[in-house]
Amino acid sequence: xQSVTQLGSHVSVSEGALVLxxxxxxxxxxxxxxxxxxxxxxxxxxxxxxxxxxTLVKGINGFEAEFKKSETSFHLTKPSAHMSxxxxxxxxxxxxxxxxxxTFGTGTQLKVEL
Amino acid sequence: DAGVIQSPRHxxxxxxxxxxxxxxxxSGHNSLFWYRQTMMRGLELLIxxxxxxxxxxxxMPEDRFSAKMPxxxxxxxxxxxxxxxxxxxxxxxxxxxxxxDTGELFFxxxxxxTVL
Numbered sequence: 001x002q003s004v005t006q007l008g009s010h011v012s013v014s015e016g017a018l019v020l021x022x023x024x025x026x027x028x029x030x031x032x033x034x035x036x037x038x039x040x041x042x043x044x045x046x047x048x049x050x051x052x053x054x055t056l057v058k059g060i061n062g063f064e065a066e067f068k069k070s071e072t073s074f075h076l077t078k079p080s081a082h083m084s085x086x087x088x089x090x091x092x093x094x095x096x097x098x099x100x101x102x103t104f105g106t107g108t109q110l111k112v113e114l
Numbered sequence: 115d116a117g118v119i120q121s122p123r124h125x126x127x128x129x130x131x132x133x134x135x136x137x138x139x140x141s142g143h144n145s146l147f148w149y150r151q152t153m154m155r156g157l158e159l160l161i162x163x164x165x166x167x168x169x170x171x172x173x174m175p176e177d178r179f180s181a182k183m184p185x186x187x188x189x190x191x192x193x194x195x196x197x198x199x200x201x202x203x204x205x206x207x208x209x210x211x212x213x214x215d216t217g218e219l220f221f222x223x224x225x226x227x228t229v230l
Contacts, residue, residue: 043221094217
């Protein structure tokens, strides 16, 4: 079985500061890993995904995440926060081998302050 | 390309009434998922289908909930009778399915249900 743990249900940063959202995974097989973003009153949108190619994955809106097998982590970062980044972020994991459902974390609400 | 389409976007109903939520997945996607999102419980998987067949309905809260997928382009989630605790945003999502599927989901914009 696979699972993800997101550390911190709420994160607050100043505009222009580094964004770091933490995600640790547990999986008995090599995982696929995802970050989704949910803006208010909208569905979830894919930010980026790791599917066993490059360990540093670049996504939309300047976000990136690094797969670290030794730390079982897939933290999401952005060098400089913008007000428009305020949203809820979900980490998710699925198994390699295809045809499997995602398991989501509990989400991290990102607040960006002036 | 059209994404996942859900209707209605908003539904307000009274306790005891039947509610039907609808979803049209992305064409060519073989897997379809229904999620419920609340402040208290977060994002919960209710049921998912593969090739129109229900694979896992262990997340369906009780017998008042039922879901169908009569064909590859349409699914419904029905609540009968509805209760105030069913108030939530219900999301439909689809994915490619099959051996090359990474599990990446494409979400609709959700149906916000309020049961008075």
